[in-house]
Amino acid sequence: MMKNIILQGIWQVKCLVENEKLTNKLLRINRNISIRIKIMVMIVGIVIILGIWLSMQTLDIIQSTLSDQLVKQGVSLGQYISARSTDLIFINDNFTLHQLIQEIVSNNNNVRYAFILDSEGNLLTSSFGMLLPKGLDKINKVEYNLAYHVQTLNTEKGVVYDIAVPIFEGSAGTVRLGMSESEIQKLLFNTTQSLLATTILVSVFGILIAYFFTLLLTNPLTQLVEAAKAVGKGDFNKRVKLGWAHGELVQLAQVFNNMVENLKQVDQLRTNLLNKIITAQEEERSRIARELHDHTGQSLTSIMIGLKMLESSKNMEEMKGKVAELRKFTNTTLEEIKDLSLTLRPGVLDDLGLEAALQSYSSECLTKLGIDVDFHSVGMEGVKLSQEVNLTIYRVVQEALTNVAKYSNASEASIIIKRNENMLIVIVEDNGIGFNVEEKLNSSIQNKKLGLPGMQERVNLIGGKLTIESEPGMGTTIYIHLNMEGLVQDEKNKNLSS
Ligand SMILES: Nc1ncnc2c1ncn2[C@@H]1O[C@H](COP(=O)(O)OP(=O)(O)OP(=O)(O)O)[C@@H](O)[C@H]1O
Ligand SMILES: [Mg+2]
Known part of the structure; x- marks a missing residue:
């Protein structure tokens, strides 16, 4: 179990x-399986099923109507023979009786056989000659009060309706006729053939129409698939042609094309930014090399020569003078190296943090860029951001202020850094000539002016958002918004996060 x-x-x-x-x-x-094949199989399937069903119905109706007609024809022929044969039987004119039977059989294709039995059941005449097939005379019998009786026989050559019609109400005998269905079968066979041909024709027509419509329907989809594959491989020039599309597919194709256009622009922007970074790196290296060679190298050479001369000093007085000169040279060299290292990476950023670095930068602006920059900081106590975030904000502020110096004609500018709950907000503002932001951003790739998009990209990379507000004659304000959750390591934020 x-x-x-x-x-x-x-x-x-x-x-x-x-x-x-x-x-x-x-x-x-x-x-x-593609949609095209599925739709075509569906249409052809429906046509074939409908064709078969309709053919079967038609054949069924034709068969039953023709069978009824056949029986009716048999009955009326039987009644005709019965009427004609009454007198002939009474006068025993078997010859004319036989002629009558032969005439009926040869003139009607549907009549397979005919014979007349007398009232005793003896054969008087028949289309078979004087010998009937065995048992045929007993197979059908008509009651004398009935007009006729039909018996269906299944023979080797198909269905035969045996019709018995009484002569002179049966007292003179019975007429028997065999009505064969073979002619009907021939007709049915021909009808089946033409219905089949029609179904095949309709199917072929259906396939052609389905092919055409599915082509209309699926062409934009096929194009979309191909375009999506191309975009996946990095080819942003592929577009879906809208000529074939309809309804929702037009929208889909449009959305796809817009998406690819945006991707193309982003890709181009990235390529340009990368190029700019590489070029800027190279320029920076040659600047440093130049600086080291022209200034630091010169200064060190002067120090070396000074030291040599120091060796050959004749007295203490001369030596002291030369040492003072050497100290001056060394000091200048030290300043140069400091300046150089500051431009490479502001050390104050790592040592004292973003707030201090921005403050120090704002105070250098007047001498370095020629603009007076105010610095304000609100609620930044204890905020310690990652080096990556610090450097990004520092460089973006630097670029913003370089633009202020280059283009704004501003008399004043300011940097504000503040913390609002979990949000770090940095604002760089000037009261200069301003500009049309959308216009400049849209033409940035074309004009290879990548400062503004580069700022946006850098802020995006650290998870922040950069907004530029400016209008001609209205000054410019640049906002950086950065959610500090998970970025700040101070106690205040820990409390906020929890
Ligand atoms: N503070 C500003 N005041 C007025 N115009 C500005 C200001 N900032 C930017 N612009 C305008 O926007 C344009 C684009 O600035 P962006 O920094 O992208 O390019 P750029 O400084 O000309 O070149 P790059 O930064 O690539 O060396 C500038 O050419 C200038 O016309
Ligand atoms: Mg710029």
Whole structure:
């Protein structure tokens, strides 16, 4: 008993697994078949099923109508023979009787045989000659009060309706006619052939129409697939042509094309930014090399010469003078090296943090860039951001102020850094000539002016958002918004996060 239950369980699990495999297989096949094929198979399937169903219905109706007609024809022929043969039987004119039978059989294709029996059931005349097929005379019988009786016979050559019609109410005998369905079958065969041909024709026509419509319907989809593949491989020039698309597909194609256009612009922007970074790096290196060679190198050479001269000093007085000169040179060299290292990486950023670095930079602006910059900081106590965030904000502020110095004609500018709950906000503002932001951003790639998009990109990379507000004649304000959750390491933020 237990064994049976276990075996049944195993069998059911096996069935489930096999069913799942089958379902997966079907799903995989379904996924690999294109929509075009599916629609075409559907239409052809419907046409074939409808064709077969209609043909069967038609053939059925034709068959039953013609069979009824055949029986009616048989009955009226039987009644005709019955009427004509009454006198002939009474006067025993078998010859004319035979002629009558022969005439009916040869003039009607549907009449397979005909014969007349007398009231005793003896054969008077027949289309078979004087010998009837065995048992045929007994197969059908008509009651004397009835007008006729039909008996269906299944012969080797198809269905035969045997019709018995009484002569002179049966007292003179019975006429028997065999009405064959073979002519009907021929007709049915021909009708079936033409219905089949029509179904095939309609199917071919259906396939052509389905092909055309699915082409209309799926062409934009096929194009979309091809374009998506191309975009996936990094080709942003591929577009979906809208000529074939309809309804929702037009929208889909438009959305796709816009998306690719945006991707193309972003890709171009990135390429340009990368180029700019590489060029800027190279320029920076040659500047440093120049600086080291022209200034630091010169200064060190002067120090070396000074030291040599120091060796050959004749007295203490001369030596002291030369040492003072050497100290001056060394001091200048030290300043140069400091300046150089500051431009490479502001050390104050690592040592004292963003707030201090920005403050120090703002105070250098007047001498370095020629603009007076105010610095304000609100709620930044204890905020310690990562080096990456510090450097990004520092460089963005530097670029913003360089632009202020280059283009704004401003008399004043300010840097504000503040913390609002979890949000770090940095504002660089000037009261200069301002500019049309959208215009400048849209033409930035074309004009290779990558300062503003570069600022946006850098802020995006650290998870922040850069907004530029400016209008001609209204000054410029640049905002950096950065959610500090998870970025700040101070106690206040820990409390906020929790
Ligand atoms: N503070 C500002 N006041 C007025 N115009 C500005 C200001 N900032 C930017 N612009 C305008 O926006 C343009 C684009 O600035 P952006 O920094 O992108 O390029 P750039 O400084 O000309 O070149 P790059 O920064 O790539 O060396 C500038 O050419 C200038 O016309
Ligand atoms: Mg710039």
